[in-house]
Amino acid sequence: MTRRCLGALGAVGAASVAVLAACGRDAGTPASGGSSDLEGGIRGAGATSQSTAQEAWMNGFMDANLQAFVDYAGGGSGAGRTKLAAGAVDFAGSDVAVDDDEAAGLGGVVELPLYVSPIALVYNLPGLDATDHVSMTGEVLARVLAGTITSWKDPALVALNEGTDLPDLDITVVHRSDDSGTTRTLTDYLSATAPQAWPYGSSETWPLEGQSGDGTSGVVQTVSAAPGTIGYADASKVPGSLGTVAVGEPGDFVACSSEAAAVTLSSSQLVEGDGGARLAYSLDYDAPGAYPVVLVSYLLARQDYEDADTAAVVRAYLSYAVSAQGQDLAALRAGCVPVPQALRSRAASAIAMISP
Structure with missing residues (x-):
């Protein structure tokens, strides 16, 4: 754990x-x-x-x-x-x-x-401590995962993370290659919270092409190996070496935890x-x-x-x-x-x- x-x-x-x-x-x-x-x-x-x-x-x-x-x-x-x-x-x-x-x-x-x-949005960003928690609104998260925000230095991310030195790296999204209830959980949230930024609906199959991993372990392994990546996994399976996104609205960003999921x-x-x-x-x-x-x-x-x-x-x-x-x-x-x-x-x- x-x-x-x-x-x-x-x-x-x-x-x-x-x-x-x-x-x-x-x-x-x-x-x-x-x-x-x-x-x-x-x-x-x-x-x-x-x-x-x-x-x-x-x-x-x-x-x-x-x-x-x-x-x-x-x-x-x-x-x-x-x-x-x-x-x-x-x-x-x-x-x-x-x-x-x-x-x-x-x-x-x-x-x-x-x-x-909780499902953690995990990232690999050199220079950031795993406890820093890059913050994203539901809409910005949807744009990141949909590929319309492509850089960690994008103004939308910088504005939400004042005081955090985000690296000048391209964003690589890592998704599940298999049909997954974890994918369904995440896409349920994206489609309900930001339907314009995420027009792909809810599905057990990731709707976009790109880098993928087989199962939870595959996603975690891929994100761990490549700087600039972001993926998603059951929080209990996430190693302490990876950072996790705090999700919410300005003034109420909430870090991934079992307590907050409760x-x-x-x-x-x-x-x-x-x-x-x-x-x-x-x-x-x-x-x-x-x-x-x-x-x-x-x-x-x-x-x-x-x-x-x-x-x-x-x-x-x-x-x-x-x-x-x-x-x-x-x-x-x-x-x-x-x-x-x-x-x-x-x-x-x-x-x-x-x-x-």
Whole structure:
């Protein structure tokens, strides 16, 4: 976890740290004595943004349920949703909420926004400390990423960063080469905030040509290797050697942090669908003190399973992920934002709809 996310999260509590140290059946440590009547195995796939959190949830869950097994393969949001629809996996992770047609194709779906993390706009600028935070409004950020601002010395950037010695370098935008929920999150923000500067709409596929990287690690690696670059990545995956953009308006630029992302989440609307089985956030980009570029990633499950043991393990696993213990553990391991108690209560009601 990056230092910036650690500082924002603050002290989660000694009890959670003890849980982190104890859990992990695959870590070579003895089980902590957890036991239950739960038996069976389930498989998941989907958003790679959740991978570290899923690892924390799986290890903690299996440590407490010694006869149960959970596996999560990643592979991307679209692949996860496709595999869930085909019956190839029992649950999925998706950085994009399902639409009504997808939900109907699954015969009913439980959808829970359980992984929340800021998306950092990362840059490599020689001479600037990583804590300096180059500031951009939503419109200027859109113009940079769209390629209409091409120099770090552009007057629009200089005016927003008085006192910062921006280098005289061309801007190279680095985007994801794969279809990505992270790309969708960023383009959602750009199209909502600056539609004239960003006329390309919202998409999981980056709409422009240029330098790219495969997955989060590819973008981070490319930006790290080339001065003048700017890219985007889940904040928990950003090394301390790279700078991050502070986003907002003059007088209210907000640096990327889990704390500021939590402000966005708390001011946003939670929308229910299908009688409370589907929970999705409609993000508020304008809350004071909020970092607006926030990834909300979902855990998806069927409402109905042919096998009773599978249904029971899916219910129990999702319940663990949404619990205070599961959320604190994921925050420690992945740097994500623990979801609020109000969501945890509504998620419990949605999970109760899962049945054989």
